[in-house]
Amino acid sequence: MSRKLRVAIIGGGQVAETVHASYYLTRNELDVVAVVDSHTERAQSLANRLGIPHAFSDAAEMYRQCQPDIVSVCTPNRFHHEHVLQALENGCHVMCEKPPAMTPEQAAEMRDAARLAGKVLAYDFHHRFACDTQFLRDQVVAGVLGEIYVTNAKALRRCGVPGWGVFTNKELQGGGPLIDIGIHMLDAAMYVLGFPAVKRVSAHAFQKLGNRKNSGQFGEWDPKTFTVEDALFATVEFHNGGILRLETSFALNIPQQSVMNVEFCGIEAGATLFPAHIYKDEAGQLVTLSQKETADNNRHFKSMQAFVDHVLGAPVSIADGEQGYLIQQLVAAIYLAAERGESVEL
Numbered sequence: 001m002s003r004k005l006r007v008a009i010i011g012g013g014q015v016a017e018t019v020h021a022s023y024y025l026t027r028n029e030l031d032v033v034a035v036v037d038s039h040t041e042r043a044q045s046l047a048n049r050l051g052i053p054h055a056f057s058d059a060a061e062m063y064r065q066c067q068p069d070i071v072s073v074c075t076p077n078r079f080h081h082e083h084v085l086q087a088l089e090n091g092c093h094v095m096c097e098k099p100p101a102m103t104p105e106q107a108a109e110m111r112d113a114a115r116l117a118g119k120v121l122a123y124d125f126h127h128r129f130a131c132d133t134q135f136l137r138d139q140v141v142a143g144v145l146g147e148i149y150v151t152n153a154k155a156l157r158r159c160g161v162p163g164w165g166v167f168t169n170k171e172l173q174g175g176g177p178l179i180d181i182g183i184h185m186l187d188a189a190m191y192v193l194g195f196p197a198v199k200r201v202s203a204h205a206f207q208k209l210g211n212r213k214n215s216g217q218f219g220e221w222d223p224k225t226f227t228v229e230d231a232l233f234a235t236v237e238f239h240n241g242g243i244l245r246l247e248t249s250f251a252l253n254i255p256q257q258s259v260m261n262v263e264f265c266g267i268e269a270g271a272t273l274f275p276a277h278i279y280k281d282e283a284g285q286l287v288t289l290s291q292k293e294t295a296d297n298n299r300h301f302k303s304m305q306a307f308v309d310h311v312l313g314a315p316v317s318i319a320d321g322e323q324g325y326l327i328q329q330l331v332a333a334i335y336l337a338a339e340r341g342e343s344v345e346l
């Protein structure tokens, strides 16, 4: 057997531990050799917990000493761009957490750098790896839904402002629910639709509750430093004539605690994503064409698996640099449209 590929993780927080390191440790072909975190004690403590041999506070030192083949970037959004470029310069394949970056220009630079280096760059848009999403994409390609002209994507929380990390800090995070959770349903919807070309977007963003309340489903936050939107509503118009409506919130007075789903309305049939359910109307009656009982929740490990298999040469699709760029471009256009109060052409 060829030698094991060496893996390093940059940013030793929650997602690094529960998703990236935990998945890599299940693969015999990989050796997780290092964790880097700007807080040395975090890097050391994660390394100790998971039995990873090296911990660093400086990524350059890690590259010098460990020479990894694969790097996971799990730092706050603002640092993705520099950490991905540094990993590619050091000859590594990269799995980067979402969102790709802070701007479409950065995401384009990351895509181009990966192409130039001939290395894999994947983003952890994990909802597209659920069986439900894969199944619906196949059904859409097979024409079961017919022309899809309305898509409703929702990533809503009634009071789910994250009480940890930097999720309420616009400067470090780039935005609120749109860039944190809305982006996931946006990616899943675009994936199922086959990334149709976008014509224009319009949007409204609000900051009404996050700067007034201070506790919720995910702990406490400081309303005085809440600088992101707490709810955002957007309409994306495609060149093919269809529209995608996106609703996303950290805090919004709705009856459900959380909604993460996408609804597709086609000429032949409609569908919801989680769990996958395809239906149509027959003389006023809802008829189910196919339905899964429960949604597949093992999406995160499937996303990691797709990345590792792809690196190892399997013909598996990933959320790549180009798709990461297209999603980042859409997010930027939505924020711009909300800020200007008028639609933005792409």
Ligand SMILES: NC(=O)c1ccc[n+]([C@@H]2O[C@H](COP(=O)([O-])OP(=O)(O)OC[C@H]3O[C@@H](n4cnc5c(N)ncnc54)[C@H](O)[C@@H]3O)[C@@H](O)[C@H]2O)c1
Binding pocket: 010, 011, 012, 013, 014, 015, 016, 036, 037, 038, 039, 042, 074, 075, 076, 077, 079, 097, 098, 099, 124, 125, 126, 164, 165, 166, 180
């Ligand atoms: N795909 C998903 O569903 C999902 C879920 C959670 C988080 N994320 C993403 O993962 C990233 C991290 O989120 P998290 O929840 O793990 O946050 P976290 O705050 O738990 O962890 C981030 C870690 O990065 C470290 N760090 C900060 N700046 C650094 C730097 N310049 N160099 C090295 N380390 C640095 C911090 O000390 C911290 O330990 C974010 O981009 C977030 O959007 C994605």
